[in-house]
Amino acid sequence: MTMPYYASPEQLMRDKSEYARKGISRGRSVAVVTYADGVLFIAENPSSTLHKVGELYDRIGFAAVGRYSEFESLRVAGVRLADVRGYSYNRRDVTGRVIANAYAQTLGEVFTQQMKPFEVELCVAEVGETPETDQLYRLTFDGSVVDEPDFVVMGGQAEAVSANLREHFLPGMGLAEALRVGVQALSAVSPATSAGNGGPALLTAEQLEVAVLDRRRPKRAFRRITDAALRPLLDRQEDAAAVTGEEPHTAAHAPSTPQPGAPAGLGDPGAPDTGGTAGSGGEAPTT
């Protein structure tokens, strides 16, 4: 015979929240920062295959922290919802709001009805035609959804990273500048840098997963900035910090132009797109 017991709803919710919060705070942080040409995702993620950042649709990206298996299945659900809507209506009819709503409903349902809540925090980002129309939705484990301006930070020490970003963030930064501000904010709390247990002052390219939603790209705005393109961008940070005033955006993007022999779409915004697969399709054979 099972023991009958009673726990007040308040107590239950509190326990679940605490459980979820603990799970999330163990993970490394992710910062989603708006910049002049779109939205920049920066995740501290030593794995190059288990992504925390992904493409949902043409103008919509996804970032998550917490338990990988849980946010991965949510990411897949988001891609499916976007593709089904885009296929049955039109590509323009897929919006970040619809996907954020579906996430909120699902997270809320799981939080109230299941024993174990999802230990995840999500961000759905959408780029518009202009910086004013960019949208960042932050979704928490209990299904609450917040529309945030400028930037979203999630994960382990979100508070500290947020405070740091709030100090250094400027609207309309170029890509290199936004990356510098974001990486510096993440590095300030990371256990992998000198702020933690020692190591380099800033996180290196191997420890970072970086991607952008670039509004200038014609169809699929999402593009990963992988090692070859990321390293020069990070290396310039010290110089960039020394230069007063903002560099022109074209210069900020210069390092991400395609490497010789690289397949199209890896950097040139005007080229036919490869979206989320940039760099993963393998080296194009030279002919």
Next chain:
Amino acid sequence: MSEYSAGRSGFTPAYLDRVGSSFTDFLAVAAPDLLPGRRPVPQIPVGNVTPHGTTIVSVTYDGGVLMGGDRRATMGNLISSRDIEKVYPADAWSVIGIAGAAGIAIEMVRLYQVELEHYEKIEGLTLSLDGKANRLAQMIRGNLGAALQGLAVVPLFAGFDLDAAPGAAPGRIFSYDVTGGNYEERGYSAVGSGSLFARNSLKKTWRPDLDGDAATRSLVEALYDAADDDSATGGPDPVRRLYPIVYRVDAEGAVRLGDDEIAAVATGIIDERSAADGQG
């Protein structure tokens, strides 16, 4: 329809099941009414009441592959469209051209494009070229019932093989039959009502080591020859400034060649033919 109003009630279990990377397989579970090939097949042949697309030609060249199609769609003895587009990019490194019942074909192309992109987003990898070709075969197979009632769709698929062995030609062409048979072609291929004439023309003008410009000319000339002898294939139309649609897929990806470029090639062919004592 209720299945994909997920925005209102959260994701249904089908969305959260982590199985498979195929959009088509997912639709079969979540919204089967959206799939072609799942609908009742008409009991009588209906081939004459729907627009049909005609000739598609594809040729390889030293740097990749080209695919082109004429602009005509016919409905029985009528021309139902003079500016239909029958060649589409399937993804960044492949193109698909379609001959047959236009409505079903265009739906199939849309589904196929989403299928490839969906796989890419879920897996973070592009399908191999053979994988893409095989996937298309399965889609054609699902249409067999309708094909027997006059709504056949026969595609031609070509792409740049990123995994090609060094020394092997990177541009590859795959042709299909209505039962979903999938055949890799060597050098060039054509489908549709004018394909016989197009192929005969290519036999004379195409060579394995052609460069891009020469291959483009060879392709446009094949479409010209198809239009010359097949009433369902449209030739270059200088009056309305309508010229064949040609896509090129090389190491840089798939791009549509500009109308001006094709117009120049087509005009060159017309001039040359006109000079031949009125013999065509």
